[in-house]
Amino acid sequence: MTLPNAPLVPTGWQTIGPFFPRTFFQEADNDLTRLALDAAPTTRGETVILFGQVLQEGGGACVNAVLEAWQADAGGRFRHPADPEASLADPAFMGWGRAWTDAEGRYAFRTILPGGYRDATGTRAPHINLGLLASGVMRRLVTTVFFPDFAAANGADPVLGVLPAALRPKLVAVPEGQRDNCRAFRFDLLLRGEADEETPFFLD
Amino acid sequence: MSSPPDRFGPYDEHTQPQVPIEHYANTVLRNPRRAPFVRPVTRSELTGPLDLASKLHPGDINLAVLDGKPAQGQLIHVGGRILDEDGRGVANTLVEMWQANAAGRYFNPLDQRDAPLDPNFIGNGRCMTDEHGRYGFFTIKPGAYPVPNSNRWWRPPHIHFSLLGPASLSRLVTQMYFPGDPLNAHDLLLLSIADREAQHRMVSQQVPTQQIEGEWLGFTHDMVVRGRHATPPLH
Numbered sequence: 023m024t025l026p027n028a029p030l031v032p033t034g035w036q037t038i039g040p041f042f043p044r045t046f047f048q049e050a051d052n053d054l055t056r057l058a059l060d061a062a063p064t065t066r067g068e069t070v071i072l073f074g075q076v077l078q079e080g081g082g083a084c085v086n087a088v089l090e091a092w093q094a095d096a097g098g099r100f101r102h103p104a105d106p107e108a109s110l111a112d113p114a115f116m117g118w119g120r121a122w123t124d125a126e127g128r129y130a131f132r133t134i135l136p137g138g139y140r141d142a143t144g145t146r147a148p149h150i151n152l153g154l155l156a157s158g159v160m161r162r163l164v165t166t167v168f169f170p171d172f173a174a175a176n177g178a179d180p181v182l183g184v185l186p187a188a189l190r191p192k193l194v195a196v197p198e199g200q201r202d203n204c205r206a207f208r209f210d211l212l213l214r215g216e217a218d219e220e221t222p223f224f225l226d
Numbered sequence: 227m228s229s230p231p232d233r234f235g236p237y238d239e240h241t242q243p244q245v246p247i248e249h250y251a252n253t254v255l256r257n258p259r260r261a262p263f264v265r266p267v268t269r270s271e272l273t274g275p276l277d278l279a280s281k282l283h284p285g286d287i288n289l290a291v292l293d294g295k296p297a298q299g300q301l302i303h304v305g306g307r308i309l310d311e312d313g314r315g316v317a318n319t320l321v322e323m324w325q326a327n328a329a330g331r332y333f334n335p336l337d338q339r340d341a342p343l344d345p346n347f348i349g350n351g352r353c354m355t356d357e358h359g360r361y362g363f364f365t366i367k368p369g370a371y372p373v374p375n376s377n378r379w380w381r382p383p384h385i386h387f388s389l390l391g392p393a394s395l396s397r398l399v400t401q402m403y404f405p406g407d408p409l410n411a412h413d414l415l416l417l418s419i420a421d422r423e424a425q426h427r428m429v430s431q432q433v434p435t436q437q438i439e440g441e442w443l444g445f446t447h448d449m450v451v452r453g454r455h456a457t458p459p460l461h
């Protein structure tokens with residue numbers, strides 16, 4: 023029985039299933055640098071490409087997965103009341119984007135190299151949070167992408183630090199040349215595999 | 227607008243789906259073996275996008291009519307509130323929904339089932355909750371459909387919902403079911419949630435027909451996203 027004033031229980035998660043509408047995706051959805059398809063990109067920060075491949079057990083491509091990215095702006099700020107410096111955040115930066123995987127499991131985001139920040143948990147290294155949805159994934163899988171540019175900050179990051187040391191490099195994106203005149207970083211995800219191969223995920 | 231929730235506890239596992247699910251191979255192939263790592267909640271998890279409307283364009287709230295022509299099937303209205311764990315309506319939540327047509331087929335090239343497509347039904351909608359957390363769509367009642375290679379598991383009529391709330395940790399993707407459908411008791415996705423009350427809360431409630439003036443059936447369905455407030459409600 024539910025007591026008066028007891029908190030409500032969050033609704034149960036379910037998979038997106040195999041038929042997440044393709045028409046929900048628009049050209050700019052995976053471009054975090056723009057607030058809208060017809061908006062000018064932000065001018066603050068370094069534009070980078072984050073791309074990779076999503077694989078499932080056995081190494082096959084995870085097709086029709088949805089990846090959602092959320093990150094701070096180039097100054098490490100969020101346009102959100104939970105950020106005490108929200109008023110200083112980049113007004114032209116969305117910070118959120120959605121990508122989808124193709125027949126080979128490949129995805130790509132265009133974004134800004136995020137800034138780090140300090141909060142009650144310590145000093146966060148620049149990072150991008152990724153949430154992954156797919157048919158068969160009953161609850162969002164969440165992980166975090168770090169960048170090799172910030173080795174010292176990564177070493178002190180309170181989230182990366184919960185992983186055993188041997189797994190931490192798995193969450194650091196790999197520089198892979200240039201794409202569209204921007205530095206490109208590769209971040210592959212293996213949803214299920216041997217312990218030394220599977221991507222580390224965090225409890226959502 | 228009230229301030230977004232700022233406290234997020236872990237989910238109660240009994241009220242959330244457990245994997246793998248029989249006859250659903252992707253629940254084996256795509257869910258990690260390793261238990262997820264527990265991380266501290268920092269600012270990037272407490273925050274989330276508040277201005278998605280410029281990108282995801284809410285406003286498709288009538289799926290039952292396409293270019294002035296009615297879709298096949300039973301006209302229904304589905305609506306309710308998006309609430310946080312304190313029972314407060316969550317304003318400014320982007321609600322996405324998608325569903326099969328009356329014959330149980332999706333307007334999606336990946337659905338190759340031999341059931342008819344309806345030229346007047348796409349089956350996708352988006353809206354933004356109002357200041358009380360309310361949402362609503364006009365649509366048609368979706369049909370049931372069989373899951374391929376599953377020993378005749380049929381999905382009961384259901385509507386998929388995706389909620390993008392004020393914090394990353396209040397993200398929710400779920401499905402809504404219809405009251406009284408005999409397939410509900412056998413649905414492997416609904417049954418993947420152990421707690422019976424949690425299952426029941428995923429089934430909508432029918433509005434008494436006497437309360438509706440138009441020619442549609444009404445269903446109410448509230449959904450609760452994670453998040454509480456350090457400060458108690460004012461009312």
Ligand SMILES: [Fe+2]
Pocket residue numbers: 039041326381384386
């Ligand atoms: Fe479905």
